[in-house]
Amino acid sequence: MSELLVLGLKFAFLALLWVFIWFVGAVIRSDLFGRRVPATDTPAPGPAMAAPEPSPARPQKPSWGARRAAKRMPTALRISQGKQAGLTMTLGDQLKIGRSADCQLILDDDYVSTRHARIYRTTTGYMVEDLGSTNGTYLNQERLSAPAPFTPSDTLRIGRTLLIVEV
Amino acid sequence: MSEVVVPRKRTGASAAMMLFALALGAGGYVLVALNQNAAFPADWVMTIGAGIQFGGPWFVGIVAWFALGAITWGVTRWRLPYADPLILPVVFLLNGLGLSMIYRLDQADGLRSAELQMFWLVLAVSAYCAVVMLLRDHRRLQRYTYVWFLAGLILLLSPLLPVLGKENHGARIWIEVGPFSFQPAEIAKIVLSVAFAAYLVEKRDVLAMAGRRFAGIDFPRPRDLGPILIAWGFSLVVLVFQKDLGTTLLFFGLFVMMLYVATERPSWAILGFGMVGVLGVLGYLFFDHVQTRFSSWLNPFSDYDRNLQVISAQFGFAWGGLFGTGWGMGRPYLTPLAKNDFIAAALGEELGLFGLVAVIVLFALVVARVLKVALASREPFGKLLATGLAFVFALQVFVIVGGVTRLLPLTGLTTPFVSQGGSSLVSNYLLLGLILTITHQVRRPQAEQADAGQVVSLSSDATQALPAIRTHGPSGVEPRPDPASVASSPAEQAHDPATPASPAHDPADAPTQVVRRDNGEEPR
Numbered sequence: 001m002s003e004l005l006v007l008g009l010k011f012a013f014l015a016l017l018w019v020f021i022w023f024v025g026a027v028i029r030s031d032l033f034g035r036r037v038p039a040t041d042t043p044a045p046g047p048a049m050a051a052p053e054p055s056p057a058r059p060q061k062p063s064w065g066a067r068r069a070a071k072r073m074p075t076a077l078r079i080s081q082g083k084q085a086g087l088t089m090t091l092g093d094q095l096k097i098g099r100s101a102d103c104q105l106i107l108d109d110d111y112v113s114t115r116h117a118r119i120y121r122t123t124t125g126y127m128v129e130d131l132g133s134t135n136g137t138y139l140n141q142e143r144l145s146a147p148a149p150f151t152p153s154d155t156l157r158i159g160r161t162l163l164i165v166e167v
Numbered sequence: 168m169s170e171v172v173v174p175r176k177r178t179g180a181s182a183a184m185m186l187f188a189l190a191l192g193a194g195g196y197v198l199v200a201l202n203q204n205a206a207f208p209a210d211w212v213m214t215i216g217a218g219i220q221f222g223g224p225w226f227v228g229i230v231a232w233f234a235l236g237a238i239t240w241g242v243t244r245w246r247l248p249y250a251d252p253l254i255l256p257v258v259f260l261l262n263g264l265g266l267s268m269i270y271r272l273d274q275a276d277g278l279r280s281a282e283l284q285m286f287w288l289v290l291a292v293s294a295y296c297a298v299v300m301l302l303r304d305h306r307r308l309q310r311y312t313y314v315w316f317l318a319g320l321i322l323l324l325s326p327l328l329p330v331l332g333k334e335n336h337g338a339r340i341w342i343e344v345g346p347f348s349f350q351p352a353e354i355a356k357i358v359l360s361v362a363f364a365a366y367l368v369e370k371r372d373v374l375a376m377a378g379r380r381f382a383g384i385d386f387p388r389p390r391d392l393g394p395i396l397i398a399w400g401f402s403l404v405v406l407v408f409q410k411d412l413g414t415t416l417l418f419f420g421l422f423v424m425m426l427y428v429a430t431e432r433p434s435w436a437i438l439g440f441g442m443v444g445v446l447g448v449l450g451y452l453f454f455d456h457v458q459t460r461f462s463s464w465l466n467p468f469s470d471y472d473r474n475l476q477v478i479s480a481q482f483g484f485a486w487g488g489l490f491g492t493g494w495g496m497g498r499p500y501l502t503p504l505a506k507n508d509f510i511a512a513a514l515g516e517e518l519g520l521f522g523l524v525a526v527i528v529l530f531a532l533v534v535a536r537v538l539k540v541a542l543a544s545r546e547p548f549g550k551l552l553a554t555g556l557a558f559v560f561a562l563q564v565f566v567i568v569g570g571v572t573r574l575l576p577l578t579g580l581t582t583p584f585v586s587q588g589g590s591s592l593v594s595n596y597l598l599l600g601l602i603l604t605i606t607h608q609v610r611r612p613q614a615e616q617a618d619a620g621q622v623v624s625l626s627s628d629a630t631q632a633l634p635a636i637r638t639h640g641p642s643g644v645e646p647r648p649d650p651a652s653v654a655s656s657p658a659e660q661a662h663d664p665a666t667p668a669s670p671a672h673d674p675a676d677a678p679t680q681v682v683r684r685d686n687g688e689e690p691r
Contacts, residue, residue, distance in 0.1 A: 006496070009198055009201070011490065013191075013518075014491070014518065031174065031252070088304075
């Protein structure tokens with residue numbers, strides 16, 4: 001190979017190395033602040049949360065993944081906020097939540113009744129039911145009066161604890 | 168108010184960067200052969216142990232390289248869609264530069280280390296994929312604090328075992344199983360980071376609060392410090408026996424830094440630096456090899472025979488100059504151990520100052536991305552673990568590149584992802600898997616963020632500050648604050664318990680406030 005070509009390739013390689021770093025910098029720059037979306041657009045809070053505003057960032061139709069996730073049977077219950085945040089439990093046929101020792105999920109929370117709520121499996125999915133608690137069970141900010149379906153797009157509030165189910 | 172910041176996935180950008188990185192790595196490989204022989208690389212032959220052999224034309228290696236990159240990227244996108252888009256491409260670029268340089272050094276010594284390294288890369292990527300697919304949530308590691316401590320100690324001790332251990336280049340840091348030798352300290356680095364993080368999350372309040380003050384520094388109670396001191400003393404004693412200074416420095420640095428980050432007390436950092444100083448002086452006085460290291464750092468040219476390695480690295484840098492000699496055109500093979508410890512010198516010679524600085528910037532970018540995620544993390548374990556892993560990675564690069572460029576005394580460590588060495592590669596890919604899992608957990612949109620405005624989270628103790636009660640405010644009578652109406656994110660409270668629970672109840676705009684329960688202030 002001619003020396004000129006060798007020299008050219010040497011500088012081209014170094015230049016490309018720095019172009020790579022420059023690209024990384026550009027990605028970091030645009031990534032720095034993330035993307036602001038209205039809270040209603042994030043997957044977890046349910047439809048009852050606020051008046052749905054049409055947002056340009058995301059179409060109203062739920063994505064393919066979200067629809068598929070909604071169809072599948074949830075397998076785990078996770079505490080997403082509260083004193084025991086991060087705790088994950090496998091969902092069985094039924095799960096009682098409360099403060100007493102005979103509950104499967106014992107919440108360390110002063111606003112939770114002894115036997116507070118129950119999550120049970122049906123053929124179509126999991127349902128949640130309030131067991132006559134003092135402070136109520138809220139599914140997507142709405143107080144439960146009758147058993148309601150609990151899907152991965154819903155947030156359940158018991159006392160100060162937020163729970164979600166995961167597929 | 169009802170807005171959340173969702174980090175972008177940047178799938179497209181990540182894929183483009185990945186291809187760019189893979190192409191640059193392959194470009195180095197091809198350029199070596201083009202520059203040296205004006206022809207494409209010779210046939211590609213990989214021999215594993217005795218007997219098993221793969222081979223083919225030169226582009227088989229490149230195809231395998233691209234395939235590995237694509238698989239790694241795909242698995243990451245599939246299991247960790249919100250993982251940092253940049254770390255993986257940057258790591259693969261570093262790895263590609265390292266592989267090309269190992270291949271280039273192979274041309275001088277006739278070995279086939281590049282192919283062997285490629286085989287290790289396959290193992291490393293498999294280990295990485297296993298971590299990414301099986302772990303999912305790094306918090307699951309938090310449960311096994313003491314198991315991690317034990318595992319770390321066993322890993323550190325294993326080279327001292329009579330049959331398994333092997334001494335190599337004056338340091339007893341290897342174990343040998345069959346045809347493979349392994350450096351367990353590389354894995355111990357990760358295991359102990361996890362152990363320290365899990366332990367300190369549990370105990371940081373006690374470590375920061377309880378204890379007595381002596382000489383201006385708050386010392387924790389001995390029983391709280393016990394496990395860490397034992398672990399640290401163990402690693403120190405073991406490493407002094409194994410005569411591996413670099414790893415000792417790494418573990419001690421990790422220990423001090425994590426304590427500092429967990430307790431937020433600068434006294435720990437000061438104490439740590441002091442102890443490094445004492446350790447250095449003691450090491451200098453009592454160990455011959457430390458004295459050798461110091462003299463070859465300060466006056467390398469006084470003894471050409473003994474300091475040949477450092478001196479030829481210096482000549483290499485000088486010969487490379489600003490832009491380097493070009494791939495395959497220098498003589499980096501004159502430096503002993505150019506493929507492992509001194510690969511930075513080889514890169515500096517053939518890519519020049521510009522190339523070496525680019526490599527260092529790439530390392531810095533990885534560290535910066537991980538530290539940024541640590542800052543953004545909302546739970547303490549991920550925060551501490553990410554900080555610890557980023558720090559141990561950064562310290563390793565600093566110590567070895569500093570040693571090679573004579574900024575620091577030379578200590579034998581590998582350059583992560585670049586140097587030849589299977590154990591280093593596998594453990595660094597494990598570390599990468601852990602890091603990307605944390606970034607995925609931190610960056611993915613959180614449901615609780617959206618709910619922060621509606622849902623209460625009073626901190627856990629019952630005697631905490633309640634917001635003031637307004638009796639006849641502008642909005643009329645307000646009842647005792649319902650727990651569901653007070654807004655505050657748990658992260659804020661965890662960091663600053665003194666913050667009033669809600670900005671709406673700030674004393675500055677509460678002229679009608681009658682009672683403040685929290686600290687017994689006079690009614691205004």
